[in-house]
Amino acid sequence: MEASDGSVVREVLAGDSERYRILVDRYRERFGRYAVALVGDPDLAADAVQEAFVKAYHGLATCRDPERFGSWFFRILSNQCHDARDRVRPMEDVARLPLPASDRADAAVDRAELAELIEQGLAMLTPEQREAFVLKHVEGHTYEQIAALTGVGTDALKMRVHRARDTLRTALGERL
């Protein structure tokens, strides 16, 4: 039977630091893709995730509800990823980026080029829009799940996702 977050946190606080590996594995798998998509660079995202786990470890005694370690850790990770993204990538003007397949707007673009377009387009979004869009469309969460993670209401989340889609449609234009 899988150990609950609360029991693992209590074991770590009691001195069995090796048990922290369970939480790291669990939430690396659960939030790792989110971090990579949000930061936009796999190596920098890995650094951000690592820092978030180390920071969470040292602040573990302040995790007020160990059973909800995941939500608590997500907020640490989110801050870490936003900081990393801010440091490495200024907003880009997608309109100045090269057309993906050729200079013909009706050219068929393959999946890799479409993926590249989204990666470039994410840089055009505000941090809040980017996070909501990533959780909704990259991670495939429902609005209710995103609300539980972020603490933001579903109406506000829908607005962020809608604006992100509109921004991507506008920014990518015929490149889409």
Add this chain to the structure above:
Amino acid sequence: MSDDRRFSPEAHTYMDGAPTGPLSEADRSDADRLLQATEAYAARVLEPGSALTDAVMERVASRKTGRQHVWRWVFEPQPVRFRPIWAPLTAALLLVLWLTVGRGPESAPPIATASVDTVFVQFQLVAPEASSVSLAGSFSDWRSDLYAMDRENGGMWSLTVPLALGEHHYQFILDGQRWIPDPTAHAQVDDGFGGTNSVIVVGPRGVVRS
């Protein structure tokens, strides 16, 4: 592509995966392309591998969590760094103290000093909708089960607790689940983990700042 770059509400509902009314051809085409592109992007996003777990464990293996660290620091011998230049200055200071305070019966009787190191502080919160309210903070090691507050008239919850002199951070817990800062606190600070703590400063004569 459509000239109007904003999707219609129906198109957003469509992209949310919910049933919706008819879409314009442009909206449907762009929505499908955007979803297709996002799916292609999502497929190539990979989580950091298990090497990250090893890296984290290597960094934390030699260091304790906050709580363990404090206890260890209290009970274990700690190295003390001392600059030699301070030695004569420290000796001079001790001599002056001995001459002015610590001399025999001819010196003035010591002034009685208050040994107040704890002050009783009353916390209050108006929360008529709550069925229970408790108080947690740095003074309770953030345990939520130590200080249950008492319900008074008008939805007011109240509790008086002894606090050591100094600065304390705290929050209220409504119904055992919802952590909120004190709306009447003079200062709120980020707790470093995405939450907000209220701040209270206690001096020998009571609450200095809350």
